[in-house]
Amino acid sequence: MDENSRKKEGLKLLGAEAKYYDNYAPEVLETFENMHPDHDYWVRFNCPEFTTLCPITGQPDFAEIRIMYIPDKRMV
Structure with missing residues (x-):
């Protein structure tokens, strides 16, 4: 298994058709292991x-x- 395949392992929503929610839905957030938990750093979206x-x-907002x-x- 190459490194990219390993990183994607366990992700189910990435690249899938989107279902849009109109309320809070925590099940749509996928998480993966932080490879550097011993360091504090910012993740930014x-x-x-x-x-x-x-x-x-x-009307559009x-x-x-x-x-x-x-x-x-x-990480999310």
């Missing part, structure tokens, strides 16, 4: 062009989402 529909008007965290034993 940037989504500069987030688009959604307003639940009241149905636009935003920028930034998520930063310091992982422990597992």
